[in-house]
Amino acid sequence: MSQQGKSRGFTSLSTAMFKSFYRDWLSVGFSVFFPLFFIIIFGTVFSGSSPSAPTVIQVGPVPVIDQLPAEAKAALDEAVHIEPGTTLDAALAQVQKGDAGGAIEQQGNTLIVHYSSADQVTAATVQGIFNAFVNEANIAASGVPPTYALQSEQVEDQSLKPIQFIAPGMIAYGIAVGAVFGAAMTLITWRQKQLLRRLRLAPVSTGTIVTSRVVVSLAVALVQLALFIGISILPFLGLKLSGAWYMAVPLVIAGTLAFLAIGLFVGAVAKTQEGGSGLANLITLPMAFLSGAFIPIESAPVWLSTIGKFLPLTYLVEGLKDVMVRGEGPQAALLPIGILLAFAVVVTFIATRFFRWDSA
Amino acid sequence: MAETIIAREVVKRYGSVVAVDGVSLSVGDGEFFGILGPNGAGKTTLVEMMEGLREPDAGSVTVLGEPVWPRNTKLLHRVGVQLQGTSFFERLTAREQLATFGAVYGTPASRIDEMLDLVGLTDKASTRAEKLSGGQAQRLSIACALVHDPDVVFLDEPSAALDPQARRNLWDVLRAINERGKTVVLTTHYMDEAELLCDRVAIMDAGTILQLGPPAELVRGLGAPVRIAVDAAALGQDRAGEIEGVETVSGDGVSTVMTTRRPAPVLQALAGMDALAGLQVRGATLEDVFLQLTGREYRA
Numbered sequence: 001m002s003q004q005g006k007s008r009g010f011t012s013l014s015t016a017m018f019k020s021f022y023r024d025w026l027s028v029g030f031s032v033f034f035p036l037f038f039i040i041i042f043g044t045v046f047s048g049s050s051p052s053a054p055t056v057i058q059v060g061p062v063p064v065i066d067q068l069p070a071e072a073k074a075a076l077d078e079a080v081h082i083e084p085g086t087t088l089d090a091a092l093a094q095v096q097k098g099d100a101g102g103a104i105e106q107q108g109n110t111l112i113v114h115y116s117s118a119d120q121v122t123a124a125t126v127q128g129i130f131n132a133f134v135n136e137a138n139i140a141a142s143g144v145p146p147t148y149a150l151q152s153e154q155v156e157d158q159s160l161k162p163i164q165f166i167a168p169g170m171i172a173y174g175i176a177v178g179a180v181f182g183a184a185m186t187l188i189t190w191r192q193k194q195l196l197r198r199l200r201l202a203p204v205s206t207g208t209i210v211t212s213r214v215v216v217s218l219a220v221a222l223v224q225l226a227l228f229i230g231i232s233i234l235p236f237l238g239l240k241l242s243g244a245w246y247m248a249v250p251l252v253i254a255g256t257l258a259f260l261a262i263g264l265f266v267g268a269v270a271k272t273q274e275g276g277s278g279l280a281n282l283i284t285l286p287m288a289f290l291s292g293a294f295i296p297i298e299s300a301p302v303w304l305s306t307i308g309k310f311l312p313l314t315y316l317v318e319g320l321k322d323v324m325v326r327g328e329g330p331q332a333a334l335l336p337i338g339i340l341l342a343f344a345v346v347v348t349f350i351a352t353r354f355f356r357w358d359s360a
Numbered sequence: 361m362a363e364t365i366i367a368r369e370v371v372k373r374y375g376s377v378v379a380v381d382g383v384s385l386s387v388g389d390g391e392f393f394g395i396l397g398p399n400g401a402g403k404t405t406l407v408e409m410m411e412g413l414r415e416p417d418a419g420s421v422t423v424l425g426e427p428v429w430p431r432n433t434k435l436l437h438r439v440g441v442q443l444q445g446t447s448f449f450e451r452l453t454a455r456e457q458l459a460t461f462g463a464v465y466g467t468p469a470s471r472i473d474e475m476l477d478l479v480g481l482t483d484k485a486s487t488r489a490e491k492l493s494g495g496q497a498q499r500l501s502i503a504c505a506l507v508h509d510p511d512v513v514f515l516d517e518p519s520a521a522l523d524p525q526a527r528r529n530l531w532d533v534l535r536a537i538n539e540r541g542k543t544v545v546l547t548t549h550y551m552d553e554a555e556l557l558c559d560r561v562a563i564m565d566a567g568t569i570l571q572l573g574p575p576a577e578l579v580r581g582l583g584a585p586v587r588i589a590v591d592a593a594a595l596g597q598d599r600a601g602e603i604e605g606v607e608t609v610s611g612d613g614v615s616t617v618m619t620t621r622r623p624a625p626v627l628q629a630l631a632g633m634d635a636l637a638g639l640q641v642r643g644a645t646l647e648d649v650f651l652q653l654t655g656r657e658y659r660a
Contacts, residue, residue, distance in 0.1 A: 012463030016449045016456070023451040197413060198447040203436040204464045269400055 009204045013212040017186060021220060027185070031178030031267050032224060035170040039228060043163040043237040053078065054122050057085035057094060062106040064137055072266025079129050102126040167232040168320035169293040174228060175221045175252055176259045176287070176313050180280050183263025188276040191267075196357050214260060221256040225249070242327035248320055251333050254340035255316035261347035262312075268354035287313045298336045312343045362389045364512055364543045365410060372405050379405040381567035382419070387545060392538045394558030395547045396646065402567040404444055404516055405549040410545065411441050411514050423512055437465060440510035444517050446501040448479035448489040454500050455485040458507055465508035475503040479533050495526025499533055512543045519553055531557060551646040555579075563650060570653045575646055586617040586642030588626060591638035592616050595630070597639055603629045615640075 022028060058065070069075065076082075080101070085091040091103035095114055101122040103114040113130050115123040139146055190196045199209060225248060232239035262283060270276035288294050290304060291313035297305050308314040319336030322328040365387040372380040380402045387393040395403045407415045410421050412428030412435065421428045426435050448457050458472045476482045479499035484492060492500060498518050505513060518534070519527045527550075534557055538544050548554055554561045555575040562572040571578055585607060595616050601609045605622040615638060620626045623641065630636055 008466055009464045012460045016452055016460045019452060019456065020450040111459040164556070193450075194443045194445060195449065196445055198441070200431065201411060201413060201436060201439065201441050202461070202464045203433060203466075 010208050010212055013204070013209060014216050016213055017216045018219070020186075021182060021216065027178070027181055030181065031174050031220070032227065034177075035174035035224075035228065035328070036231060039163070039170045039232055040165055040237065042166045043161075043232065043239075047290050053081045054083045054126055055083055055099075056126060057091040057100050057103040058082050059085045059088045059091050059103055059105045062104055062111065064106060064111060064134075065104075076129075076133065080126065083096040104130065106147070123187060152323055161238060163232060163237050163241075164325040165296060165321065167237075168324050169227065169317055171225060171228045171248075171252075171314040172255065172291070172313055172320055173284075173288045173293040174224050175255055176293075176316070177284050178220055179217050179256045179259035180223060180263040180266065180284055182220065183213060183260045184266035184270065184276045184280050185273065186213055187264065187267025188270055188273055191356070191359050192273070214257070216259050218253060218256055221252050222249070225252050239325075241324055242329040244328065244332070247323040247330045247333035250337055251316060251319045251323070251340075254337040254344070255312065257344040258312040258316075258340040258347070261344045261351060264351040265354070268351045268356070271359055287311050290314070291317050293317050312340055315339045364388070364389045364391070365393075365420045365421070365423050365545065367406075367410060368419050370406065370409055370416045370421060372402075372409060372414065373417050378567050380409065380416075383564075383567075383569055384419075385562055385569065385572060387543060389391055390538075390541050390543055392534075392544045392557055392559045393546070394554040394561040395545070395564055396549070396551065396554040396561050397547075397564035398549055401564045403549075403564055406442075406564070407514055407516055407545060407547050411439065413441075413443075413619075430581045437508060438511045440505035440508065440513045442501050442505040442513075442518060444520075446489070448497075448501070451490070453486050453488050454481055454492065457489055457500060457504055458510045461504045462507045467508045471507055471509070475507050478506070478536060479503045480529065493526070495522050495529060498522060498526075498530060502533060502537075504528075505587055506537065506542075510542070513537060513545070515544065515546045517547050517549070519548060519550060527553070551650070555646050561646065563646070563653060565650075571649065576648045578643050579646065581642050582649055583621070584648050584652075585621050586623045586644075587615045587617055587619050587640075587642045588623065588630070589615045589638070589640040589642075590630065590635055594637040595633065595635035599633070599635075605629075 019118070042298070065073075065076070065082070082104075083100070085094075085103065088103070088105060091100070092101040093112055095116050096118075098116065098119060101115070105112050105114075109295070111130060111134055113127055115126055117123055187196075190199075229245075229248070231237065231245050232240065254347050263280070266276055266283065270279050289310050290308045291297065292300075292308065293313055297308055297314075315336040319333050322332040322336075323330065326332075363386045365385075367385050370380055370383045371378070376432060383402075383406055395407060405414065405572065410417050410423070410428065412421070412423075412430075412432060415429050416614050423435055424438055426432050428435060449460055452460065454473060454476065458475055459469065462469065462471055463540065473482070476485055479502060481492075481496060481500055481503065484496055484500075487501060489497060502518060503516065505515070507586065515534070519530050531553070534544065534546070538557075558575060560577050561578065563570045563578070564615075573581075592611055592613055592615055597609050597611045597616050600606060600611075600616050600618050603618070603626055605620045605626045606618045607621065608619045609610060610617050627641070630639070
C-alpha cells in the first residue's frame with residue numbers, strides 16, 4: 001500500500017481512538033478530573049501547612065511580655081497570637097477544648113505555659129516559642145551580647161507547601177490511570193465487538209493499530225501534564241517548579257509507555273470490560289498507595305517501600321518530585337526513565353504471549 | 361459464469377466437534393449465494409474460512425483466484441465483510457465510522473455520503489453507532505463492509521434479531537448491492553430470506569451441506585403438494601373431498617385446507633363452485649425441503 005494510504009489509515013485510527021477517549025466521561029473523569037480534584041482539594045485545604053500561629057490566652061498581667069519594646073512584640077506576634085483572657089479557669093477550659101493553643105500567666109519571675117497534650121504539635125510549638133522567648137529575655141536581662149546565633153533554613157527549595165508533593169504524585173497517578181485504562185479498554189472492547197478481527201481483514205497492519213494507540217496515549221498524557229502543572233502553579237495552589245522541571249516531559253513519556261504495557265497486559269488477559277476495569281483498578285490503586293503517589297512513602301514501614309521499588313509508578317513519582325520540586329538536575333531523571341522503559345519492554349513482551357485476536 | 365469463490369473439502373474442528381465437515385462449493389461472479397441452516401450448523405465457521413479469518417484444518421479456499429489463507433493482502437481491497445454482530449468504533453457517529461473504515465481502505469471521502477444514502481441512514485449521519493436501532497446498526501455495518509467498493513461481499517446473519525419491517529428494509533439494501541454486480545455471500549437462518557434473495561442456496565446442518573441449488577429448484581425437487589385454503593363457510597370439508605385432484609382435506613372450522621399436486625384443475629373447480637372466498641394458495645417452501653432432508657422441523 002502507498003505511503004499516503006498508510007498515513008491516512010494511521011491518522012483515522014488515531015482520530016477514532018482520541019474521539020472515543022474524550023467522549024467517554026468515565027475515563028476522562030478518572031484520568032483528568034479525579035487527580036485534578038485531589039490537587040485542588042489537598043492543595044487548598046492543607047495549604048497553610050507552615051501552620052498558622054497558635055492562639056495563646058494571656059491571663060492577668062505578664063510583665064515580661066507587656067514590657068517588650070514594640071519591635072520585639074511584633075516578632076513575637078508573628079509566632080503566636082496572644083489574646084487577653086478573663087480568668088485562669090476559663091482560659092484552661094478553652095485550652096482543653098482545643099479552642100486555644102495554650103494559656104500563659106506570670107507568677108513572680110516565672111512564666112507559666114498551660115498546654116493540652118491532645119494536640120501535641122501545637123503544644124510543642126507553644127512550649128518551644130516561650131522557652132526561646134524566656135531564654136532571650138534572660139540574655140537581654142544579663143546585658144551581655146549573645147555569642148551564638150541560630151539561623152534555620154529549610155532543605156526544600158521553597159516552602160513545605162503540600163502542593164509540592166501532591167502535584168507530582170497526582171500527575172503520575174493520572175497518567176498511570178489514563179494509559180492503563182486506555183490501552184486495556186481499547187483492546188477489550190475492540191476484541192469483544194470483533195473490531196480487531198474486522199481490522200484483520202482491512203488493509204491496515206497490526207503495527208499501525210498499536211502505533212495509533214501509543215501516539216494517542218502519549219498525546220493524552222502530555223495534555224494531562226500541561227493541565228495539571230498549569231492549574232497547580234495558579235496562585236491559589238502555588239506550586240513552585242524547580243529548575244529541571246522540563247525533564248517531566250521525557251519522564252511522562254517513558255511512564256506512559258510503561259503503563260500502556262500494563263494496559264496491554266490487562267487487555268490481553270481480561271475477557272470482558274468489567275473484568276478489565278476490575279483488574280486495572282486492582283493494579284493501579286494499590287500501586288498508587290505503595291509508590292507514594294497519594295501519601296509520602298518515606299514514613300511507611302520498610303517492607304512497604306521495598307514493594308514500592310518494584311512498581312513503575314514509584315519511579316515516575318520519585319523522578320517527577322526530583323526534577324519538579326526537589327531542585328535536582330536533569331540527570332536525576334535519567335535512571336527513572338531507563339527503568340520505566342525497561343519495564344515497558346518486559347511487560348509488553350509478556351502481554352504479547354497472552355494476546356488473542358478474538359474472544360472465542 | 362466465472363467462479364469467484366471456490367472452497368475445496370474445507371474442514372474445521374474445535375476439539376472433538378467437527379464444525380465444518382468437508383464442504384466444497386463454488387460461487388459464481390455476481391451471484392447472490394445463501395448459506396442456510398439452524399444455529400450451530402457451522403455457517404459462521406464456514407463463511408469465516410471463506411473470508412480468510414480462520415485457518416481451515418484441511419482443504420482450501422480461493423477468492424478471485426487467490427488463496428485466502430494466510431492473510432492475503434491482495435484480497436483485502438476486493439473483499440468486504442460484515443462479521444456476525446456489528447463491529448464499530450466506540451462512541452463514533454455513523455458518518456465517523458464510515459470515514460474511519462474508508463480512510464483505512466484509502467477510499468475517497470465522497471463515498472461516505474453515497475453509502476449513507478444506499479443504506480438509508482443519511483438522516484442518522486450524526487448519530488452515534490450505540491444509539492442506532494438494531495436495523496439501523498446492521499445497515500451501517502453493511503455500509504462499512506461496502507465503503508471500499510469491494511467485488512465480493514460476505515454478510516454473516518445481517519438480519520438476525522431484526523423486526524419484520526427492518527428485515528424488509530435490509531432486503532432492499534441487499535438486492536441493491538447485488539444489482540451493482542457484487543458477488544454476495546449471505547448466511548441466514550431465515551428460510552424466507554434465503555428463498556427471496558438468493559440465486560442459489562446451500563442448506564447446511566451439522567457441518568455439512570445437505571443440498572445446494574436455486575431455491576425454486578430445491579422446492580420443486582421435493583414434489584411436495586400445494587396447499588389450497590378457502591373459507592369453511594364457502595366450502596365444507598365433505599364437498600372439498602369430492603373435487604378431482606384433491607389428495608387430503610383438513611380444516612379448523614374457519615377454513616378448509618386441501619392439498620393437491622395438480623392445483624390448476626382444483627382452482628378451476630373451486631371457481632366453478634363459487635367457493636373462492638378467503639382463497640390462499642401456498643406451495644412448498646425451503647422449510648419443507650429442510651424437513652424432508654433432516655426429518656425434523658426447522659427451528660431457527
